[in-house]
Amino acid sequence: MDYDRRCFLKRVGAAGLGYVFASAKTMAEPNEPNATKREPTKLPQVPRRKLGKTGIEVPCLSFGGMFDLMNSQVVLRKTLQWGVNYWDTASAYAGGNSELGIGKCLKANPKKRKDLFIATKASYAKSVKEVDDLLRASLKRMNTDYIDLFYGIHGMGYPSQLKLTDELKQWAENAKEKKLIRFFGFSTHRNMAEQLMSASELDWIDVIMTSYNFRLMQDPQLQKAVEKCHKAGIGLIAMKVQAKGATAKWAGQSVGLETEKDKKLVEHFLQRGFTEGQAKIKAVLNDERFSSACVTMENITVLTSNVASALDKTKLTQADMDVFGEYAKATCSGYCAGCAEICESALPDMPYTSDIMRYLMYYNNYGQQETARELFASIPADVRNKLLSIDYSSAEARCPQHMPISKLMAEAVRRLA
16 A cells, blocks of 8 residues: 555554554563453555565664663564564663663563664774674674674764774674674764775675765765675665754754754755655665664654654655755765864864764764764863863864864863753
8 A cells, every 4th residue: 555655644644653652562571451352453565675685675674772771662662563574783872771762671571672773882892802792792682693784883973983993894794604693784874985995895794874964965076986786786774864963053043943054954854745754764765775763762753753754655855865865965064974084184183073063963963962972072181171272273174074173072072061
């Protein structure tokens, strides 16, 4: 049955919160007093795509768990009703409470494991031993015997992390043989074109999770790297799909729907029948080289809206993509594109510049204040202490996005320290 976004939202909206809670009740834990044997209402399922050479089909919209899932069990169970059975997490997310939340769900509903595609990441691992330790910790936290997709490098910054040794490759092969993982890959949100181009030459990378959105797709070098990975059969997962920047408020100025550029973007897509967020998801899904768009969805409202976007079969037109392109160009100074090598070449003594702008993005636009502070605190103290004394003018001059780096570093110290 063909559900367009209006019919879908109308159906959910007509049922209201009673519908949501009734659906949650039908999937209540067996030990809950309100548990019932009644089957949940069958809902339309999010379309699926092949995940590169793995041959596995995954939903084109995947659930990002970069928050505490211990108290978000209703959201987890609801994703399955829409067919959003690809859950993405990491050992470090919410101090481990993201994985623990998945484990809580699987402990209550062990039969659901076979219906899930779970991905997690070896956060902060600096050796193969640490990768192995983190995998085993993740298995225990999530009450599962295996991980479908394991990102052995979380946030890869340099291709050398893959090329320096065959030890990680051998570890991945052994983990597959032991059936601890099904597929292996890495995630990256800095120097993405370089990472993808390098990985495309390897035969042991199954999947890459990379930042990709309407802003980043304007980069011809990234497009070439995406195409090369696609031709090599590497599965591609898009993250940072909403393209939220580091800048929410700085220098006393608010950034949001207060500018004419923002209003024009929102109005254009509302006239097309989409919210701004839905249009951003559709822009990524327009690129069929990507198997799935991974989006953090902390509540039923966001989940429902995003699912509606994925279910709708309307493709964005070239005129729509041109609107995104024009907006990306006009507002580029508020978004760090992750080209960290440019900052680092200008500031060799400050290799954390792009990372700090990403942490500020988590703080300002993702509601991840504690995570942002924890990440900032992981930077060596001597580096943090000199942030306000560095001259960033050379990095600002080279930045293709024209980021106000000096002001952003000052804001980071003020908000994250």
